[in-house]
Amino acid sequence: MEYINNELCLGPLKKSLSVLTTDYMRPTYVYDLDFIAQRYKAMSGALKNTRLFYAVKANPNAQVLQKLKSLGAGADVVSLGEIKRALESGFQPQDIVYSGVGKTKHEITEALKLGILQINVESLPELERIGAIAKSLNKKAAVAFRLNPDVSIQTHPYIATGLKDNKFGMELSSLPKLMACLDKFSDSLELVGVSLHLGSQMLEFSGYEEALKKLKAVFIDLQKKAPGLRKFDFGGGLGIFYDRTDLELEESLLQDYAKITLNVLGDLDCDLQSEPGRWLVGHCGVLIAQVQYIKTTSEKTFVVLDSGMNHLIRPSLYEAQHRIMTLKKQNESHTVDIVGPICESSDVFLKSVSLGQVREDDFVAILDGGAYGYSMASVYNLHELPNEICI
Structure with missing residues (x-):
């Protein structure tokens, strides 16, 4: 983000945002499709011979999905709604x-009827459910085991997913029971992959490398028992900087x-898969x-916006900090708390931050909202959902 002729501009092609407020009705998410394409090409170029399955939960906007599909992405989904x-x-x-x-049973049934590529299994009861439903449909379900290596990464505890006390994935000790279930449903289940995901906002990779090495050995052993095993899904989670713009460092x-991933997994006889989301669309x-x-009170000055935790919940949920800039460059600034309209004390974007000298009816941009923004929005207090615009 930078100012050109005193107007805030988005993305590598420096697109002005002020023009989008001409017919402003309510808070609006703006997505730069050219910027998304640039990020996708950078990641696909680095992760050679890897198929990228975009994590739809990050941003399910239809135009964003169409752009990523046109670039060659697959889709990683977590519900029947995302499948649709x-x-x-x-x-x-x-x-x-x-x-x-x-x-759910209904979601699994519909997914199997559609013939989707792969179901990543999170528990033994789920594997049994898939096997039984596939048998009733006279189909063979292609499944991957999401295995939990019990490895920590440096991230917020709410978005860490690779430890044994997380709800995600299956402990390595459960493998004998999982393989027995595959034998039980040999006509309706086929193990085609192993899946790993340690969490989001990963900016340091020692834990990730440890997990890859741990699961590589498991994968090699499983290949001896499951001839259809041919995919290693190493997840997503690569982080971005929210406190600054430094695309070169990212x-x-x-x-x-990519180097760590390919150095560890490159000699495996398999197809590599990844599930990126935030890195592709966040900025x-x-x-x-x-x-x-x-x-203004005796203690501080509040800038009250028409958008709050109902539209971008990350600051309230994770204590995440999104930079906020005025759409028109201001020469003077003051220290303020930037808050929303919601009837909760946690409805705060930033505290004691320097912001350009704004007045009523001025516009601001809350940065890096391309991931986990609109997709987590709500109508709490019966405020309307925000608009979305693709440029």
Whole structure:
């Protein structure tokens, strides 16, 4: 993000945001599709011979999905709703990997009827359920075991998913029971892959490398027992910087991540898969909001926006900090708390932050909102959902 002729611009092609407020009605997410394409090409170039399955939960906007499909991405989904959105956006069933810990009988049935590429299994009861449903449909389900290596990464505990006390994945000690279930449903289940995901916002890779090495040995052993095992899904989770713009450093970290991945897994006889989300779209979106009030108390000054935790919950949920900039460059600034309209004390974007001298009806951009923004929005207090615009 930078100012050109005093107007805030988004992405590598420096697209002005002010023009999008002409007919402003309510808070609006803006996504730069060219920026998304640039990020996708960088990641696919670094992770050679890896198929990228975009994590739809990060941003399920139909135009975003269509752009990624046109670039060659598959779709990683976690619900029947995401399956339907992916299909509506041009993905074919064989482009879709189905993850998630709570798949219902109805969702599994529909996924099997559609013939999606792969179901990533999160528990022994789920594997048994898939086997029974596939048998009733006279189908053979292609499944991958999401295995939990009990390895920690440096991230917020709410988005860590690779430890044994997390709800995600299956402990390595459960493998004998899983293989027995495969034998029980040999006509309706086929093990085609192993899946790993340690969590989000990964910016340091020692734990990741340890987990890859741990699961590589497991994969090699499983291949001796399961002739159809041919896919290693090493997940996603590569992080971005929310406190600054440094795309060069992020691409350098991408290269480190890719080097570790390919050094460990490159000699396996298998297809590599990944599930990126945030890295592809996080920086490529902003949330435009309008200043409603400047409220001054004896303690501080509040800038009250028409958008809050109902539209971007990450600050309230994870204590995440999204930078906020005025759409028109301001020469003077003051220290303020930037808050939303919701009836919760946690409805705060930033505290004691320097912001350009704004007035009522001015516009601001909440940066890096392309991932886990609109997809986590709600109508709490019966406020409307935000608009979405692709540029």
